[in-house]
Amino acid sequence: MVAAPAPDHAIARGRAGAGLLAHIAVSKYDDHLPLYRQAEIFARDGVSLETSTLSGWVGATAAALQPLVDALAVDVLASDTLHVDDTPVPVLAPGTGKTKTGRLWTYVRDQRPFAGSRPPAALFFYSADRKGEHPQAHLKDFRGVIHADGYAGFNELFIGGRIVEAGCWAHVRRKFFDVHAATGSPIAKEALDRIGQLYAVEKIINGLPPERRRQRRQLQSKPIAEALAAWADSTVRQLSRKSELAQAFRYMRARWTALVRCFDDGRLALDNNPAERALRCVAIGRKNYLFAGSDAGGRRAAAIYSLIESAKLNGLNPQHYLADVLARIADHPARRIAELLPWNWQPLDATRAAA
Numbered sequence: 001m002v003a004a005p006a007p008d009h010a011i012a013r014g015r016a017g018a019g020l021l022a023h024i025a026v027s028k029y030d031d032h033l034p035l036y037r038q039a040e041i042f043a044r045d046g047v048s049l050e051t052s053t054l055s056g057w058v059g060a061t062a063a064a065l066q067p068l069v070d071a072l073a074v075d076v077l078a079s080d081t082l083h084v085d086d087t088p089v090p091v092l093a094p095g096t097g098k099t100k101t102g103r104l105w106t107y108v109r110d111q112r113p114f115a116g117s118r119p120p121a122a123l124f125f126y127s128a129d130r131k132g133e134h135p136q137a138h139l140k141d142f143r144g145v146i147h148a149d150g151y152a153g154f155n156e157l158f159i160g161g162r163i164v165e166a167g168c169w170a171h172v173r174r175k176f177f178d179v180h181a182a183t184g185s186p187i188a189k190e191a192l193d194r195i196g197q198l199y200a201v202e203k204i205i206n207g208l209p210p211e212r213r214r215q216r217r218q219l220q221s222k223p224i225a226e227a228l229a230a231w232a233d234s235t236v237r238q239l240s241r242k243s244e245l246a247q248a249f250r251y252m253r254a255r256w257t258a259l260v261r262c263f264d265d266g267r268l269a270l271d272n273n274p275a276e277r278a279l280r281c282v283a284i285g286r287k288n289y290l291f292a293g294s295d296a297g298g299r300r301a302a303a304i305y306s307l308i309e310s311a312k313l314n315g316l317n318p319q320h321y322l323a324d325v326l327a328r329i330a331d332h333p334a335r336r337i338a339e340l341l342p343w344n345w346q347p348l349d350a351t352r353a354a355a
Contacts, residue, residue, distance in 0.1 A: 010061070010064060010326040010327060010329075010330065011057065011060035011061065011063075011064055016057050017327075018322075018323050018324075018326035018327035019323045019327075021057055021060075021061045021322075021323075021326055022319050022320075022321075022322035022323035022326055023319060023323075024038060024054055024057060024058060024061075025058060025061050025304050025308075025322060026308065026318050026319040026322060028058065028285075028304075029281070029285065029301065029304050029305055029308055030281065030308050030312075030318055032281075032284050032285045032287075032288040033288070034288055035051045035054040035055055035058070036051050038054060039051050039054060055293070058300060058304075059296070059297075059300055061304070061326065062299075062300035062303045062304055064326060064329060064330070065303060065304070065307060065322075065325070065326070065329065066303060067329070067334065067337050068307065068325065068329065068337060068340055068341070069303045069306050069307065071337045071338050071340075071341060072121060072123060072306055072307070072310060072341060073123055073306075075121065075338070075341065076107055076109050076121050076122075076123040077107065077123070077138075077139070077141065077142050079109045079118060079142075079144065080143065080144035080145065080267075081109070081111075081144055081145045081146075081147070081166075081267050081268065082107050082108065082109060082142070082144070082145075082146050082147070083106075083107070083108040083109075083110065083146070083147045083269070083272050083273075083274040083275035083278075084105070084106070084107055084108075084135065084139075084146045084147065084148050084154070084272070084275055085105075085106055085148070085149060085272060085275035085276055085278075085279055086103045086104065086105045086106070086130065086135075086151075086279075087103070087104055087279045087282050087283060088101050088102070088103060088130075089101070089102050089103065089104050089126075089282060089286055089292055089298060089301075090102075090286065090292070091128070091292045091293075091294065091295060091297070091298055092292065092293050092294060094294070100128070101129075101130075102126060102127065102128050102129070102292065102295065102298050103126070103127050103128075103129065103130045103134070104124055104125070104126055104279070104282050104298070104301070104302055104305070105124065105125045105126075105127065105134060105135060105138065106122055106123065106124050106275050106278045106279055107122075107123045107124075107125075107138065107139075107275075108120075108121070108122045108123075108274045108275045108278050109121050109122075110269075110274040110313070111267075112207070113206050113207065113269060114207075114208070114209065114210045114213055114266055114267050115207055115208065115209050116267070119313075119314055119342070119343035120310075120313035120314065121310040121313060121314075121342070121343075122278040122305075122306060122309035122310050122313060123306050123310075124278075124301075124302035124303070124305040124306045124309075125138055125302050126295070126298035126299045126301065126302040128295050128298075130153065131153065132152070132153030132154065132155070132156055134153075135153060135154060135157065136156055136157060139157060139163060142162075142163060143162055143163065144163065144164070145163070145164045145165070145166050145261070145265070145267075145268060146163055146164075146165060146166065147166045147167075147168060147268070147269060147271070147272040147274075147275070148165055148166070148167075148168070148258075148272065149168050149171050149272055150167070150168075150171065150251075150255055150258075164261070165258040165261070166258055166261045166262055166265075166268045166269070167255045167256075167257075167258030167259035167260075167261070168259075168271045168272035168273075169195060169198060169199075169259060169270045169271045170270075170271035170272065170273055170276075171251075171271070171272070172195065172248075172251065172252045172255070172259065173192065173195045175244075175247070175248035175251050175252070176188045176191040176192050176195070176245075176248050177192060178244070179244050179245050179248055180192060182244075183245075185245055187235060187239075187245060188245055188248070190231075191228075191232075191248070191249075194224065194227070194228045194231070195228070197224045198221055198224055198225065198270060199270065201216065201217065201220045201221045201224075202270050204216070205217070208266075209266070210265070210266030210267045211266055212266065213266030213267075214263075214264065214265065214266035215266075217262070217263045217264075217266070218263065218264075221263050222260070222263045225259075225260055225263065229253070229256065232249050232252060232253060233253070235249065236249040236250070236253075278309050281305065281308075281309065282301075282305065307321075307322065307325075307342070308322070310341075310342045311342045313342075314342040314343050316342055316345070320347070321342060321345060324345070324347050324348055325340050325345070327348065328340070328348060
């Protein structure tokens with residue numbers, strides 16, 4: 001008798017199938033269900049799974065998906081414009097009974113506002129602290145423009161001109177919004193209205209090619225920004241230097257060169273909101289699972305967040321996507337790993353039908 005070789009398991013010597021592994025990963029990182037809650041849910045259905053078992057499966061899942069995450073990183077970092085941001089994540093410090101503060105960094109490509117040809121994607125990295133050396137390592141081969149929030153750790157990136165900074169008008173707007181919400185200041189309200197005029201132009205040009213966006217901004221947005229700068233310079237002299245309103249004006253003017261760069265380049269966005277949206281999943285998740293168990297857990301989270309958020313940006317159901325990929329990745333040729341990236345992915349059944 002001759003038997004066909006058994007298919008490889010999603011994780012080596014693992015009893016869990018690809019569908020179950022995808023369900024656990026998406027429940028934890030997209031639906032924000034900590035593993036102990038998932039264990040309770042399984043127990044209600046008569047399935048006994050220890051939290052330690054689930055944790056081991058999550059680690060093995062991240063390891064199995066790592067070649068795909070590496071391919072995603074190469075593709076994203078080959079872009080010429082990126083949205084960059086980071087957020088804190090509590091991490092258990094072994095032997096202390098306390099947590100330390102790690103960071104999750106995201107690098108988002110979103111060319112949809114200027115009808116670019118490359119698909120949207122979100123790449124995450126974990127680090128144990130917020131030192132500037134981490135984005136410098138992540139972007140060591142990157143050339144182009146990054147949208148950032150003014151974090152001083154990025155400053156080394158801009159030396160030499162290999163990487164150029166584009167500022168974030170949403171951060172500027174937030175400063176004035178906070179003042180207006182707290183005090184009802186008419187000056188802050190006027191600043192908000194002037195910035196709102198810039199966003200009104202963006203609504204009109206969203207989805208247009210870069211050159212048409214640049215032309216419209218030169219015609220409409222640039223004069224609005226120039227008038228805002230002149231008004232700000234005359235107004236701030238009448239304010240107390242210690243006031244929060246004066247600080248909001250100084251914040252804006254200190255970043256002015258980076259803020260107006262988008263008016264001369266139609267590929268650039270007015271703000272860094274794509275990166276902030278990508279980090280929303282982390283902000284919600286840490287309220288539920290409270291902390292990562294280790295630095296290794298932070299790296300696993302970054303890997304799985306990368307695939308889940310990239311799948312969602314491309315209109316995919318992340319659980320269906322991960323289940324299919326986990327069922328195939330062990331047998332998939334390494335040289336063709338890019339076929340499994342979210343924007344190239346075809347479900348296994350569709351692939352078989354085509355063959």
